[in-house]
Amino acid sequence: MESAINEPLKQSTSQANKQLNRSREKWSRTWPLHLMLLPAAIATFIFAYVPMSGLIMAFQDFKPYDGMLGSKFIGMEHFRFMFEYPDSKQVIWNTLIISGLKIVFGLIVPFVFAILLNEVRKMLFKRVVQTLVYLPHFISWVILGAILTDMLGSEGVVNQVLNGLGIGAIPWLMEGDWFRFTVVVSDIWQNFGFNTIVFLAALSGVNPSLYEAAEVDGATRWKQTIHITMPAMIPIAVVVGTLSLGNILNGGFDQIFNLYNSLVYDKGDIIDTFVYRTAILNGQYSFGTAVGLFKSLIGLILIVFSYRLAFKYAGYRIF
Amino acid sequence: MKKLLSILIVLSMALAIAACSGSNNGNKPANTGGNTGGDDAAPSNAAAEEGFKDGKYTTPVTLSTVWGLNQNGSVFKEGETIEDNVHTRLIKERLGIDIKYDWVVTNTNDAYKTKLRLMLSSGEEMPDVVVYRGDLETVNMLIDSGQFMPVGDLVDQYANETYKAGLDLDPTIWLPITRDGGKMALPILDYAYNADHVMWIREDWLEKLNLKAPATIDEMETVMDAFVKGDPDGDGSANTLGLATGFKNGFSNWMTDIGFVFGAFGTMPGQWNLSADGKLEHGSINPAAKQALGKLKEWLDKGYISQDSALLDESTGAELFTKGKAGIVFGPNWLPAWPFPDLLNNVPGAKYKAYPVPAGPDGKIGSAGGNPPANGYVFINKNSEHPEAILHYYNWFFDHMANPQPGSEFEKGFAEGYDYATLPDGSITADIAKYPELFPGLKDQTAPPLYYTLTYEGARIPTLYAETHVKLAGGAEPATPYEKQEFNTRLKENTDAMKVVMDQQDIRMKNYYMGPLTETMQSKNELLNKLLNETFSKIIYGQQPVDAFDAMVGNWKKSGGEQIKMEVNEWYNSVK
Amino acid sequence: MYHKSAGYRTFSVFNYLLLTLICVSCILPLIHILAVSFSASSPANANLVGLWPIGFNWDAYAKTLNNDNFHNAMLVGVERTLLGTAVGMALMILAGYALSKDNGMFRSRSVYTWYFLFTMLFSGGIVPAYMLIRNLDLMNTIWALVLPGAVNVFNMVLLMNFFRAVPKELEEASLIDGAGQFRTLWSIYLPISMPALATISLFTMVTHWNSWFDGLLYITDYRKYPLSTFLQTIIVQQDFNKINPDINELKNISQRTVKSAQIFIGTLPILIVYPFLQRFFVKGIILGAVKE
Known part of the structure; x- marks a missing residue:
């Protein structure tokens, strides 16, 4: 309630600020900044914006031999097809669940891992750990899929252990809910080491004297973690988290494609695997493009939304 | 460096815009009616025929194509490439056909298919022949592109008896590539019953x-x-x-x-x-x-x-x-x-x-089982100057390589020092590990020029494999070079299995x-x-x-x- | 001192233990792959190899390393990675620095930010990208591999965030001293941001080193493939659905060992680079301490 009352006030002050800012920006001060941005802006224009013309295919019945200009326009036909497709609700839902879990835990796990690693005083141990956990990132899912299928199969190592413990075998890849679990965990496992690096970089920017001062004040290590370590990483965590929202409808094609099977279609089929089967295999580029466009739009909306949220309530610009 | 780079980028941007607009205008497909032509469209055969005498083009003709290097055909002798090797030289010498590769990609993760599809999508000019082995969707895209001609008349006119006989074994071989009565590609024949x-x-x-x-x-x-x-x-x-x-x-x-x-x-x-x-x-x-x-x-x-x-x-x-x-x-x-x-x-x-x-x-x-013995297709560009050249080429392999008779030129293999070598006692070997000096310019593996060919394995007579093994399973002595090769390289279990397949043909x-x-x-x-x-x-x-x-x-x-x-x-x- | 307290000690023991366990989980699959790569092909193909090679041999490595194109591919791979990282970092540092300025001082930054962010989400797909490279006449050149991915928006935004964390007083002091923006970036921001630069360089290098599909598309001469593309092409996929395999072909199929060997051949250079870059994380701390 309180925030709702304060809102108009906040808005008006921020508007006032904006006006002030506008008068303050001077070409004489900012031209070097514009110049610095120029090369990247041009490269982006050529290699990202020019090819974006291909998005036109989403509204066409694209035939390779007619080309992008010659193909027939069919308006929103592909989008209609997508939403009327009997399976699409289930597939979108699967994607949201799998991808949502990956985003949340994909952020939390490296964050916590970086904190744990920060508590390690033995430099050699720290480095070895850092290097080893970063390795799985480099194994492709073709290989990893084969290894996992093997390990998680009915007679794989994992189920042998579970059987030995009297728990009984678990259908990791052959039952829908377990499949989602397996997919999320193995994805986190593959990437947390790599994603930790960026947090470690943030931590190495922390001035050691802060910890020393805190210690003199008698703060416990836990308090230091909360008040020094975590604040140093949060801005990066917010950025990484927000940007990954753009991927909310990418469930991880390579992984799912290499792990799924007809027993888990109902809970494991995601948008990209679905598009692969319906469109890519048949060379129906326009349907693939239309679905891609839809995914991007949702991603954009989420990013804009969280950006505005952060700015409105915390006065913080994520980007 | 920075300065140079930005200049480069600015230049390429200008180029990009100019080139994109230019190509979009230029790439409008000029031809739309390719798949309605029927079989009556074989063009300018008279002119083409003139050049081909006694099994050879008197004035060498160029045959352009694109290529996906496959595993078998990717071993080359030192200094040789897919563009220039014993196969291309022999074809030029014997047939007067100069094979030109517009691009070559190593065919992994569907790279060849992807590049073909990109080529179609971006309106690139197709080469004289395109060979494709793989999914039917891509075959259909190639047919639908309208850039290739019906081949029925060409086959009637130029295909030799061996190829025709292979095609006639199962007339349904044409069905997947027939559009409005027009046969839109040449099937590449392979050994029948091999998948049963x-x-x-x-x-x-x-x-x-x-x-x-x-x-x-x-x-x-x-x-x-x-x-x-x-x-x-x-x-x-x-x-x-x-x-x-x-x-x-x-x-x-x-x-x-x-x-x-x-x-x-x-x-x-x-x-x-x-x-x-x-x-x-x-x-x-x-x-x-x-x-x-x-x-x-x-x-x-x-x-x-x-x-x-x-x-x-x-x-x-x-x-x-x-x-x-x-x-x-x-x-x-x-x-x-x-x-x-x-x-x-x-x-x-x-x-x-x-x-x-x-x-x-x-x-x-x-x-x-029991599907027609086609394994891949050859598409012929309808603007090709010598659409019949690929048939002369395929014929040549049927005549000389598919089932060479004892005493014929290629009974030992394609080329000495490539896929075989002759030992001092006159017998032939392909054992490169034992006789590395007989295979100069190669290591570990022999070079198989037959796999460099535009038709993947030279030419295969569909019935040959099964007939040979049924014969061998019955205890007959291998007589022809092909029979000897099969006898020497296949296990007895393999030969016996082929007999089992042929005895159960009616269950397919x-x-x-x-x-x-x-x-x-x-x-x-x-x-x-x-x-x-x-x-x-x-x-x-x-x-x-x-x-x-x-x-x-x-x-x-x-x-x-x-x-x-x-x-x-x-x-x-x-x-x- | 904190590390003397009993509670923290317990935590430390637990922490070391946990980290060790996690490491083991990460390394076991790799040991398996390593074991397969050194095994004879029959047990490997039948999936009999666990964590120790069966029928130890080097053949899988020899097959790849003896390939005529290997050395060249290695060179192209290194060239592509170095060039790509240099170009990419230059563009991203400049842009990231400019974007790290306050909205108050540099109002247009929001426009730029969204201009870049947009491209992270939307892409026109493979067909127009291919046409562009062809029309720019970049086919078969190293620039086709370097330029399209030069501005990685994700990395650029990260970099911008690291620059933002640099204390404003430093920048103001520098500007008051009469240094321009370029000078400030060069002599204040870059030295203090070594950990961030090391991180983003690593990300960029890894991306360039691992990308192989663009090599297949844009490099028309297979002798000019970078290493990652080359490694992909050592093994050619077999689609048996339609093919009647030839006996020579069948002998070459034992691929599992080669595939495994490639993971190590391809990953090793990056593994060597990483510990080297880790030094910068430590250096950053020292510099930061001095400056503040």
């Missing part, structure tokens, strides 16, 4: 448990039961399987096949079968499939097949056999060449043998639908296949009752299946 299945059994297990090879599904169950319970591998624990399976990719497979179970009840899943009333019907919704699924479920429950079958594909499923865990596997005659050597290495003393596919309760036997169930994707298939195939695969797997795994099959059939029909059936039969009536 036999039942491979661990002979040493049969002997050990004192069993005889099963001839029916019932007998097969007895054998599988013994394989599971009788500890055939003698390690003291019950860790063996009856049958090696892997149906991640479907229920009628090229290896680790379970299609025979369906065949035993009179249907074949995943394809269009000819039913008693003369119409085509989809094999997966035939009531017989329900019986087969019940049988497979029983086998899974009893431990005859692996609990992980739904996770395994053909290759990983076959590992169950090659590591000595399963006693039976269904697959083609050539498994002794691969992957069975792995079995012999992993399980010393293992023996295997091919048997006929077993019969079902009513005596029915069925196994997928071919896919009668060979047309392009129909309208409803394009929008509904994915949905229907998913429905079938999911229900099939879940029935076998007991996640759904067997009676779920009936609901699935109803669902299949009303989700577009009925419509597809109509379209398929329409097509069938039009080509019958």
Whole structure:
């Protein structure tokens, strides 16, 4: 309630600020900044914006031999097809669940891992750990899929252990809910080491004297973690988290494609695997493009939304 | 550096804009009516004929193409490349054809297919010939591009008797590439019956448990039961399987096949079968499939097949056999060449043998196979100056390489020092490890120029392989170079298996639908296949009752299946 | 001192233990792959190899390393990675620095930010990208591999965030001293941001080193493939559905060992680079401490 009352006030002050800012920006001060941005802006224009013309295919019945200009326009036909497709609700839902879990835990796990690693005083141990956990990132899912299928199969190592413990075998890849679990965990496992690096970089920017001062004040290590370590990483965590929202409808094609099977279609089929089967295999580029466009739009909306949220309530610009 | 870079970028931007607008104008497809032309469109043959005398173009002609390097044809002698090697030089010398490669890509992860599709999509000019071996969707895209000509007249006019005879073996070979009566590409022939299945059994297990090879599904169950319970591998624990399976990719497979179970009840899943009333019907919704699924479920429950079958594909499923865990596997005659050597290495003393596919309760036997012997297509650009050149080329390989007679020029192989070498005593060898000095410029592997050819393996006479092996299986002495080569390189088990295949020819169930994707298939195939695969797997795994099959059939029909059936039969009536 | 307290000690023991366990879980699959790569092909193909090679041999490595094109591919791979990282870092540092300025001072930054962010989400797909490269005449040149991915927006935004964390006083002091923006970036921001630069360089290098598909598309001469593309092409996929395999072909199929060996051949250079870059994380701390 309180925030709702304060809102108009906040808005008006921020508007006032904006006006002030506008008068303050001077070409004489900012031209070097514009110049610095120029090369990247041009490269982006050529290699990202020019090819974006291909998005036109989403509204066409694209035939390779007619080309992008010659193909027939069919308006929103592909989008209609997508939403009327009997399976699409289930597939979108699967994607949201799998991808949502990956985003949340994909952020939390490296964050916590970086904190744990920060508590390690033995430099050699720290480095070895850092290097080893970063390795799985480099194994492709073709290989990893084969290894996992093997390990998680009915007679794989994992189920042998579970059987030995009297728990009984678990259908990791052959039952829908377990499949989602397996997919999320193995994805986190593959990437947390790599994603930790960026947090470690943030931590190495922390001035050691802060910890020393805190210690003199008698703060416990836990308090230091909360008040020094975590604040140093949060801005990066917010950025990484927000940007990954753009991927909310990418469930991880390579992984799912290499792990799924007809027993888990109902809970494991995601948008990209679905598009692969319906469109890519048949060379129906326009349907693939239309679905891609839809995914991007949702991603954009989420990013804009969280950006505005952060700015409105915390006065913080994520980007 | 920075300055240079920004200049470069600015320049390329200008170029990009200029080039893009330019090409968009220029790339408008000039030709639209390619697939309506029919067979009467063979152009300018008179002029072309003039240049070709005594098996050679008097003035060399250029034949442009694009190429995906495959595994076999990627070993080159030092200094040679796909563009310039013993094959290209020989063809230029003998035929007066100068092969020019517009681009070459190593064909991995579908790179060749991707590049072809990109070429079509970006309106690039197609070369004189495009060769493609792979999925029918890409074949259809190439046909639909309208850039290639009908080949019917060319074949009539230029193809030699061997090629024509191969094509005539099964006239349905033309169906997948026929549009409005026009034959839109040259089929590349391959050995027939080579994909047909036999039942491979661990002979040493049969002997050990004192069993005889099963001839029916019932007998097969007895054998599988013994394989599971009788500890055939003698390690003291019950860790063996009856049958090696892997149906991640479907229920009628090229290896680790379970299609025979369906065949035993009179249907074949995943394809269009000819039913008693003369119409085509989809094999997966035939009531017989329900019986087969019940049988497979029983086998899974009893431990005859692996609990992980739904996770395994053909290759990983076959590992169950090659590591000595399963006693039976269904697959083609050539498994002794691969992957069975792995079995012999992993399980010393293992023996295997091919048997006929077993019969079902009513005596029915069925196994997928018997499809026309086409393996890839050659597309001829309709603006090509010498559209007949590729036929002269293919003819030459049929004449000289497909089945050389003793004493002929190429009886030993393609070229000395490449795929063979002559020993001082006059005998020939391909053993590069033993005689590296006879293969200068090569290491580890011999160079197989036949695989550099535009038609992938030179030329293959469809019946030759099966006939040769049936003859050899009967105990005949190998006489021709081809027979000798097969005799020397194939295992006896392989040869015997081919005999088993040929003795069971009448059980082959071919896919009668060979047309392009129909309208409803394009929008509904994915949905229907998913429905079938999911229900099939879940029935076998007991996640759904067997009676779920009936609901699935109803669902299949009303989700577009009925419509597809109509379209398929329409097509069938039009080509019958 | 904190590390003397009993509670923290317990935590430390637990922490070391947990980290060790996690490491083991990460390394086991790799040991398996390593074991397969050194095994004889039959047990490897039948999936019999666990954590120790069966029938130890080097053949899988020899097959790749003896290939005529290997050395060249290695060179192209290194060239592509170095050039790509240099170009990419230059563009991203400049842009990231400019974007790290306050909205108050540099109002247009929001426009730029969204201009870049947009491209992270939307892409026109492979067909127009291919046409562009062809029309720019970049086919078969190293620039086709370097330029399209030069501005990685994700990395650029990260970099911007690291620059933002630099204390404003430093920048103001520098500007008051009469240094321009370029000078400030060069002599204040870059030295203090070594950990961030090391991180983003690593990300960029890894991306360039691992990308192989663009090589297949844009490099028309297979002798000019970078290493990652080359490694992909050593093994050619077999589609048996239609093919009647030839006996020579079948002998070459034992691929599992080669595939495994390639993971190590391809990953090793990056593994060597990483510990080297880790030094910068430590250096950053020292510099930061001095400056503040």
